[in-house]
Amino acid sequence: xxxxxxEIVRKVDIxxxxxxxxxxxxxxxxxxxxxxxIFCIFVLAYNLLYGFMGRLSFGHMLYFGVGAYASALTAEHxxxxxxxxxxxxxxxxxGTGILLGPITVRTTGACFALINLAFNQVxxxxxLIALAKWTGGEDGMAAFFDNIWIFDLGNxxxxxxxxxxxxxxxxxxxxxxxxxxxxxxxxxxxxNETRAKFxxxxxxxxxxxxxxxxxxxxAFAGAxxxxxxxxxxxxxxxxxxxVEVIFASLIGGSxxxxxxxxxxxxxMIISNYLPKYIQRWxxxxxxxxxxxxxxxxSGLWGYISETVEKYALKGARx
Amino acid sequence: xxxxxxxxxxxYGRARVLSDVSIHVNEGEMVxxxxxxxxxxxxxxxxxxGFLSPEEGTIRFGSDKVNALGPEEMALKGVRYVxxxxxxxxxxxxxxxxxxxxxxxxxxxxxxVDKIVQLYPPITxxxxxxxxxxxxxxxxxxxxxxxxIGDPCLLLIDEPTEGLAAGIIEEVFKVxxxxxxxxxxxxxxxxxxxxxxxxxxxxxxxxxxxxAEVNTPEDxxxxxxxEEFL
Numbered sequence: 001x002x003x004x005x006x007e008i009v010r011k012v013d014i015x016x017x018x019x020x021x022x023x024x025x026x027x028x029x030x031x032x033x034x035x036x037x038i039f040c041i042f043v044l045a046y047n048l049l050y051g052f053m054g055r056l057s058f059g060h061m062l063y064f065g066v067g068a069y070a071s072a073l074t075a076e077h078x079x080x081x082x083x084x085x086x087x088x089x090x091x092x093x094x095g096t097g098i099l100l101g102p103i104t105v106r107t108t109g110a111c112f113a114l115i116n117l118a119f120n121q122v123x124x125x126x127x128l129i130a131l132a133k134w135t136g137g138e139d140g141m142a143a144f145f146d147n148i149w150i151f152d153l154g155n156x157x158x159x160x161x162x163x164x165x166x167x168x169x170x171x172x173x174x175x176x177x178x179x180x181x182x183x184x185x186x187x188x189x190x191x192n193e194t195r196a197k198f199x200x201x202x203x204x205x206x207x208x209x210x211x212x213x214x215x216x217x218x219a220f221a222g223a224x225x226x227x228x229x230x231x232x233x234x235x236x237x238x239x240x241x242x243v244e245v246i247f248a249s250l251i252g253g254s255x256x257x258x259x260x261x262x263x264x265x266x267x268m269i270i271s272n273y274l275p276k277y278i279q280r281w282x283x284x285x286x287x288x289x290x291x292x293x294x295x296x297x298s299g300l301w302g303y304i305s306e307t308v309e310k311y312a313l314k315g316a317r318x
Numbered sequence: 319x320x321x322x323x324x325x326x327x328x329x330y331g332r333a334r335v336l337s338d339v340s341i342h343v344n345e346g347e348m349v350x351x352x353x354x355x356x357x358x359x360x361x362x363x364x365x366x367x368g369f370l371s372p373e374e375g376t377i378r379f380g381s382d383k384v385n386a387l388g389p390e391e392m393a394l395k396g397v398r399y400v401x402x403x404x405x406x407x408x409x410x411x412x413x414x415x416x417x418x419x420x421x422x423x424x425x426x427x428x429x430x431v432d433k434i435v436q437l438y439p440p441i442t443x444x445x446x447x448x449x450x451x452x453x454x455x456x457x458x459x460x461x462x463x464x465x466x467i468g469d470p471c472l473l474l475i476d477e478p479t480e481g482l483a484a485g486i487i488e489e490v491f492k493v494x495x496x497x498x499x500x501x502x503x504x505x506x507x508x509x510x511x512x513x514x515x516x517x518x519x520x521x522x523x524x525x526x527x528x529x530a531e532v533n534t535p536e537d538x539x540x541x542x543x544x545e546e547f548l
Binding site: 187191 | 407
């Protein structure tokens with residue numbers, strides 16, 4: 001009975017997530033909830049690598065930034081159609097993944113984290129200095145999009161609705177992906193890659209595929225943030241901001257779609273509202289990280305689901 | 319001849335672990351390797367499975383030379399390795415463990431599950447449980463069943479009964495007996511009772527060398543002959 005209930009909940013989770021963000025919007029403001037949604041897409045993309053495949057990246061802002069700059073440059077030089085900008089951002093994200101993936105996915109652990117950081121640093125300086133003629137350097141660049149049919153970008157409710165639909169689409173894709181044999185294999189690579197090879201898997205190909213999907217979805221989040229803000233600056237590709245997505249993953253629980261959403265929302269609430277009450281709010285993040293490491297190793301969502309599972313098992317035994 | 323290992327040498331760094339080792343396995347045969355700890359039995363299996371490369375000598379699978387192939391390529395050729403430590407993918411459910419093997423072998427999940435249920439019917443009760451919650455014996459049967467998905471040609475099994483209770487050894491024995499003749503097996507085993515019940519031929523290893531080949535049923539059943547090598 002309990003299992004049936006959980007099954008039903010899982011089937012309608014996308015509806016539930018949609019309703020949750022619709023309810024958040026009047027409380028947090030539409031603009032801010034839109035930020036939350038875009039950040040959640042980024043956390044989901046990040047967690048495909050970190051949570052499901054066990055590769056911690058310190059340089060994922062690169063792929064977010066690539067998407068952001070690609071869509072802004074498209075609006076500036078090619079077409080002001082927002083869908084064209086998103087399409088170019090997706091291609092740029094996938095292209096960057098295909099270009100860098102063969103180097104990065106051969107590595108593991110600290111090497112994987114740092115090699116991504118190195119590429120992120122290169123990307124940051126390209127945007128800031130080397131390509132400043134096109135990117136606007138430190139000042140960044142504005143991106144103005146045409147209105148397409150009912151897609152009026154001047155209306156923040158339309159942008160919010162579009163971002164929410166995009167999030168629900170990404171959640172659906174991630175659900176399908178992580179429950180498929182491909183997703184199971186990624187978790188296996190996380191647990192023991194050598195054993196996966198003995199089953200006949202060329203793990204390199206699967207790791208590369210996961211990396212490219214992750215960079216593409218990160219670029220998608222970057223493109224959406226340009227539609228939301230209508231400008232891009234080097235802060236969109238800044239290496240120091242990688243900590244945001246890492247924290248969000250740890251807070252929510254990395255190897256879970258729901259955990260990514262809980263982490264994304266929790267981090268955004270902390271970073272948006274805590275500075276109002278505590279001047280050096282970043283200190284709180286340090287304390288939160290200590291708590292997570294010592295008390296909630298599987299994140300908030302992981303802790304909740306483990307507790308529910310424990311009580312369900314206890315109830316079944318009684 | 320399905321597998322032919324000809325005069326291979328394998329080292330870990332400077333330490334020579336296998337010296338001039340030659341063995342063969344025919345189709346449908348169940349061949350055992352016995353020997354003391356450190357004799358090089360597991361190294362030999364790992365070399366055949368593609369995890370290690372021989373410095374000298376040749377490994378042939380069918381008519382192909384497979385010295386330079388990695389574990390995934392050997393698996394695709396139909397060689398499956400069952401590890402000694404009985405480590406399944408603990409965070410996946412039993413069904414997901416099976417699904418993983420089925421996906422690699424290009425077999426449907428239902429077909430793969432049916433195959434393992436035929437080998438060990440009680441597994442149906444654990445399909446949705448995390449594989450980490452299974453007992454050692456159940457894990458071993460899951461590993462054996464998983465290795466059999468997709469009709470492999472050769473199973474390399476490292477100490478299948480090590481650390482198992484007598485009751486579950488019998489279950490593992492039944493699984494091996496059921497698959498006998500359907501697939502060739504090269505098994506490292508210290509439990510001579512199992513060797514005597516199942517072996518077609520036995521190789522004895524000592525300090526990285528093959529020191530004897532026991533290939534008559536009388537010699538395999540001889541109570542003292544094999545014990546000399548342990």
